[in-house]
C-alpha cells in the first residue's frame with residue numbers, strides 16, 4: 651500500500667450567505683504500508699475534511715489522492731472508516747454488525763460467521779456475540795465498529811476521533827488494544843485526534859496542521875518501540891513540542907489584549 655496526497659485543497663461555499671470557507675490548503679503527504687500517522691490541529695481546522703477527501707466521500711476538491719497509484723474518486727472497500735460515533739446497527743447483534751460488509755458482498759452465512767468469529771476472538775469479545783449494541787459498553791461498541799471495518803481487509807484505515815467519546819480509562823485501554831492489534835495485523839492507519847497524548851502513544855508520525863485553512867506545519871517522527879512508556883522523557887518532549895506549536899498557532903493573529 652502506498653498513499654499519496656498531492657496538493658490537496660478544499661474551499662466550502664456557503665450558498666445561502668455567498669461566502670467561501672477555505673478548509674484545506676496545499677496538503678502533500680505520503681504514507682507507506684503499516685504506518686500509523688496521526689493528524690492533530692486546532693479545533694475546526696479541517697481535519698475531518700481531509701479524511702473525507704482521502705476516503706473518496708468529498709466530491710469537489712483540489713489535488714489528487716492516489717492509493718497504490720490509482721486515483722481515489724469514490725468510497726470503496728479499499729479504504730475503511732471508523733468514526734467517533736460507532737454507527738452500529740442497533741437492531742443487529744454484535745456478530746451481525748461485524749459480518750455486515752461480508753453479507754453485502756454476498757458471502758454465504760456460514761462462511762461469514764466463521765470469519766466474524768475469528769475477529770471476535772482476535773478482539774477478545776467472545777461471549778458477547780448475541781448482544782445488541784445497547785447491551786455493550788462504549789469501549790466494546792467501538793471494538794465492534796473497528797472489527798466491522800477491518801473484516802473487509804482495507805488497504806488503508808481512516809479513523810476520525812475514534813476514542814473521543816470514551817472515558818479516559820477506556821480510552822487508554824482502547825489505545826493499547828489498537829497497538830496490540832496493529833502489531834498482529836500491520837494495518838495502515840491515518841488517525842485524527844484532538845488528544846496529543848494519544849498521538850504520541852500511537853503514532854509513527856504526527857502531522858501538525860495549522861488553523862483553517864489547514865496546511866502542514868510540522869511532521870514529527872516517533873521511533874520509540876511499542877508498547878510505549880507514556881511518561882518517558884522522549885514522550886514528554888514531543889508532547890510539549892506539539893502542544894507548544896498548537897498553542898502558538900491558536901494565538902497567532904489574535905488581537906492583543908491588555
Ligand SMILES: Nc1ncnc2c1ncn2[C@@H]1O[C@H](COP(=O)(O)OP(=O)(O)OP(=O)(O)O)[C@@H](O)[C@H]1O
Pocket residue numbers: 662663664671673691692693694695696697698699700862
Ligand atoms: N459541508 C460544509 N459546508 C460548509 N462548511 C463546512 C462544511 N464542512 C465543514 N465545514 C467547515 O470547514 C471547516 C473545517 O471543518 P472540519 O470538520 O474539517 O474541521 P475539524 O478540524 O475536523 O474540526 P474539529 O476540530 O471540530 O473536529 C470548519 O470551519 C467547518 O465549519
